[in-house]
Amino acid sequence: MKYTIFFDTSTCIQFLLDEGDLSSKISEVFNSVVSSENKIHLIIPTYETIFPLLNSKNGDFNNFERLNQLLANSKISNTPLITPTWTNIEHQLLDATAHLYKNPIIITQDEDLLSNSKHADNCINFLKKIYHYQSISFLDLKPLHQELRLPLRQAFERVLNSGWYILGNEVKLFEQEFACYCRTEHCIGVGNGLDALQLILRGLDIGTGDEVIVPSNTYIATWLAVSYTGATPVPVEPKLSSYNINPALVEKAITPKTKAIIAVHLYGQVADMDPINAVANKHDLKVIEDAAQAHGAKYKGRPVGSLADAAGFSFYPGKNLGAIGDAGAVTTNNAELAEKIRMVANYGSKIKYQHEVKGLNSRLDELQASFLREKLKKLKQWNAHRKQIAEYYNKAFIDVSDLITPKVESWTDSVWHAYVIRHPQRDRLAKFLADSGIATMIHYPIPPHLQLAYQDLNYLEGSFPIAEQIHKEVLSLPMGPHMTINQIETIISKVQEYESFPLLDRKH
Ligand SMILES: Cc1ncc(COP(=O)(O)O)c(C=O)c1O
Numbered sequence: 001m002k003y004t005i006f007f008d009t010s011t012c013i014q015f016l017l018d019e020g021d022l023s024s025k026i027s028e029v030f031n032s033v034v035s036s037e038n039k040i041h042l043i044i045p046t047y048e049t050i051f052p053l054l055n056s057k058n059g060d061f062n063n064f065e066r067l068n069q070l071l072a073n074s075k076i077s078n079t080p081l082i083t084p085t086w087t088n089i090e091h092q093l094l095d096a097t098a099h100l101y102k103n104p105i106i107i108t109q110d111e112d113l114l115s116n117s118k119h120a121d122n123c124i125n126f127l128k129k130i131y132h133y134q135s136i137s138f139l140d141l142k143p144l145h146q147e148l149r150l151p152l153r154q155a156f157e158r159v160l161n162s163g164w165y166i167l168g169n170e171v172k173l174f175e176q177e178f179a180c181y182c183r184t185e186h187c188i189g190v191g192n193g194l195d196a197l198q199l200i201l202r203g204l205d206i207g208t209g210d211e212v213i214v215p216s217n218t219y220i221a222t223w224l225a226v227s228y229t230g231a232t233p234v235p236v237e238p239k240l241s242s243y244n245i246n247p248a249l250v251e252k253a254i255t256p257k258t259k260a261i262i263a264v265h266l267y268g269q270v271a272d273m274d275p276i277n278a279v280a281n282k283h284d285l286k287v288i289e290d291a292a293q294a295h296g297a298k299y300k301g302r303p304v305g306s307l308a309d310a311a312g313f314s315f316y317p318g319k320n321l322g323a324i325g326d327a328g329a330v331t332t333n334n335a336e337l338a339e340k341i342r343m344v345a346n347y348g349s350k351i352k353y354q355h356e357v358k359g360l361n362s363r364l365d366e367l368q369a370s371f372l373r374e375k376l377k378k379l380k381q382w383n384a385h386r387k388q389i390a391e392y393y394n395k396a397f398i399d400v401s402d403l404i405t406p407k408v409e410s411w412t413d414s415v416w417h418a419y420v421i422r423h424p425q426r427d428r429l430a431k432f433l434a435d436s437g438i439a440t441m442i443h444y445p446i447p448p449h450l451q452l453a454y455q456d457l458n459y460l461e462g463s464f465p466i467a468e469q470i471h472k473e474v475l476s477l478p479m480g481p482h483m484t485i486n487q488i489e490t491i492i493s494k495v496q497e498y499e500s501f502p503l504l505d506r507k508h
Pocket of ligand 1: 219315
């Protein structure tokens, strides 16, 4: 159902004040309307009315970011001619205007308006209504960017006006800021997460004839990075409890050709790095973190990115820290490696038009760096929101017998890139949720060793049974900083509804 939304004066003021519970509920209404590509209709008498009111409530109003946001997504409505019959003429005008539109709802907290206008509703009721009818997307980045509209536009202007678009000040500053965030000495911005891993491997002189240990349960990019260098990925099974590589199985996979181990921090949870680093030390191997899904996660208090010889990050838009396009980075404490990666990523060149190796073009661009700088400021808050959602899910699913919730190991502070459950009837549950308007995803439906791309390695169904079981049973529920607790409650109640059907009746 599509509504035409009207904000009355007091709703506008609450939105602009941006403080307290009511303001945050109204922001939720605002975001849900704007992300459905609708405009909000404002019937604000005039600036002369609204500013004195704002100033009287807030001392000296200066939240122009909010005002811009409101005006950029609003239409100012014309009011029809009316014969005044209500005691409050402003309310009657609002009601008469709303009446001219399809499915109008006036968002207001005003008791007089709520009792006199059949179009009026308070924001809590409205939110309940839309969550009941509106589908819940798996990941909606629009509200997130909506919230950052002004700083992102300013970042864009900064880059546009600088006249310098590749390897400039924004990249330099982002590299410093992200290195500081990861507590490493170096950060090199690159084109994407796959390149970040590939460049680390090349920087470590890994290539044809070498072997690199990788998890059997990961996104295929981890394996592809190895293959691009000419080396061979050697899979090791994960622990079923954490979904991350099982350190106890790593040593058995080491051969004279092994040069490195890639530990992936899957779904936001850090791999058990101490035993992995210990076995690597023993055999003189390099360790690389694939931190594409774990920006800000910690291992025994230390941030990912600083836990091995080097780490590769992806800033794909859906990641915890995402650009508005493709982007990636390498972090390391090894100055020599950092310099080499910078050179290889820039056509194999340190001095313009002098090429030491056959490099590639994989650079973080100024625009993405400027966006990432703004988004990095929000990462802590966004990760905390993800954690809150995960705790909500965990608590609600504690008594659901068929459903296996994610186990967080004691050493890790997960950043919940994905909330991944396991369920014996995964596909049926996913269909039931889809039919109820809730989007889910599978991370991932086919393990790398069974992908056509890797048929040359001759693995078969059954080669890596734990990874295969995971891929058959996992289901990712919606998760992200855009999500509201109302939406989470809707998802929880639908999962519980599914679970309440007797096993044989779950035919959906
Ligand atoms: C675990 C993992 N590694 C590597 C990558 C590759 O990152 P990108 O898409 O930026 O190339 C991804 C991205 O999805 C990933 O999830």
